[in-house]
Amino acid sequence: MKRTPHLLAIQSHVVFGHAGNSAAVFPMQRVGVNVWPLNTVQFSNHTQYGQWAGEVLAPEQIPALVEGIAAIGELGQCDAVLSGYLGSAAQGRAILTGVARIKAANPKALYLCDPVMGHPEKGCIVAPEVSEFLLEEAAAVADLMCPNQLELDSFSGRKAQSLLDCLAMARALLARGPKAVLVKHLAYPGKPDDSFEMLLVTAEGSWHLRRPLLAFPRQPVGVGDLTSGLFLARILLGDSLVAAFEFTAAAVHEVLLETQACTSYELQLIRAQDRIVHPRVRFEAVPINM
Numbered sequence: 565m566k567r568t569p570h571l572l573a574i575q576s577h578v579v580f581g582h583a584g585n586s587a588a589v590f591p592m593q594r595v596g597v598n599v600w601p602l603n604t605v606q607f608s609n610h611t612q613y614g615q616w617a618g619e620v621l622a623p624e625q626i627p628a629l630v631e632g633i634a635a636i637g638e639l640g641q642c643d644a645v646l647s648g649y650l651g652s653a654a655q656g657r658a659i660l661t662g663v664a665r666i667k668a669a670n671p672k673a674l675y676l677c678d679p680v681m682g683h684p685e686k687g688c689i690v691a692p693e694v695s696e697f698l699l700e701e702a703a704a705v706a707d708l709m710c711p712n713q714l715e716l717d718s719f720s721g722r723k724a725q726s727l728l729d730c731l732a733m734a735r736a737l738l739a740r741g742p743k744a745v746l747v748k749h750l751a752y753p754g755k756p757d758d759s760f761e762m763l764l765v766t767a768e769g770s771w772h773l774r775r776p777l778l779a780f781p782r783q784p785v786g787v788g789d790l791t792s793g794l795f796l797a798r799i800l801l802g803d804s805l806v807a808a809f810e811f812t813a814a815a816v817h818e819v820l821l822e823t824q825a826c827t828s829y830e831l832q833l834i835r836a837q838d839r840i841v842h843p844r845v846r847f848e849a850v851p852i853n854m
């Protein structure tokens with residue numbers, strides 16, 4: 565019988581709705597991964613509501629919890645670590661300590677870093693030290709990185725001018741260490757208005773993917789977290805990087821279709837759960853030869 569992979573997911577938790585682990589854990593479980601959620605914050609709701617209650621986990625708790633799993637002899641079972649929104653660079657460093665401990669217990673374990681930096685136009689920006697930490701420290705350790713274009717722009721210190729420019733920025737990030745860079749959401753002048761585009765860049769090649777851009781009165785939150793979680797889950801389940809990329813785009817699109825049909829602000833993960841596992845749509849990752 566094929567072993568069920570185990571994945572340590574270190575990101576935020578919201579009591580109501582879906583962001584961070586609250587967007588990623590259930591879909592990753594639903595596709596067949598044993599998820600170990602380690603919640604970096606517990607908030608009542610995601611921050612785009614403009615107000616919330618709750619607390620941030622003390623950074624030292626992250627390696628302490630990892631050590632607790634080591635103490636019961638289970639850490640070697642961990643096949644991957646996923647990290648998302650960081651409250652501070654200190655929290656990021658605590659995650660890297662945990663990653664090093666896990667890689668010592670299982671040298672094959674993968675680390676996917678989603679370098680969440682928020683959207684300045686939504687009033688959500690991370691401290692410059694977090695951006696610096698992600699580029700200078702996390703990128704060197706991460707096996708996979710999943711920025712969106714805003715995050716890539718922030719790493720590059722300028723805005724992308726074309727698709728080729730996005731590709732160059734993703735390649736520059738790849739050169740810092742990861743084996744693959746998934747750009748979850750492209751933005752560049754001249755991008756067709758009706759499409760939502762993504763990019764996968766590895767040492768072997770680059771692939772571009774288009775899916776329909778859906779209209780929402782308010783952009784749902786947690787899409788990025790859902791995207792990086794499903795991408796890693798499918799890799800652990802044995803997909804190639806390109807297959808995991810195509811699967812993720814299709815599954816996320818299904819969730820967005822359901823969310824749009826319900827005119828809901830929060831992602832409709834429960835209603836879309838069967839289609840997350842068996843998306844009806846398929847989007848092709850097209851190789852880019854430039």
Ligand SMILES: Nc1ncnc2c1ncn2[C@@H]1O[C@H](COP(=O)(O)OP(=O)(O)O)[C@@H](O)[C@H]1O
Pocket residue numbers: 712713748749760775776777778779780783784785786787788789791817820
């Ligand atoms: N097909 C789509 N149509 C319209 N909006 C989408 C679509 N897919 C994702 N989005 C929106 O685009 C943004 C996704 O960008 P991304 O950077 O990947 O994630 P996030 O901002 O959630 O980290 C989110 O605001 C999400 O609500």
Ligand SMILES: Cc1ncc(COP(=O)(O)O)c(C=O)c1O
Pocket residue numbers: 576577578583584607609610611612649680688784785786787788789790
């Ligand atoms: C608590 C929390 N976690 C994570 C996120 C990131 O969500 P997204 O996937 O949209 O980047 C947000 C966004 O507002 C948030 O409020």
Ligand SMILES: [Mg+2]
Pocket residue numbers: 680681682788789
């Ligand atoms: Mg994000």
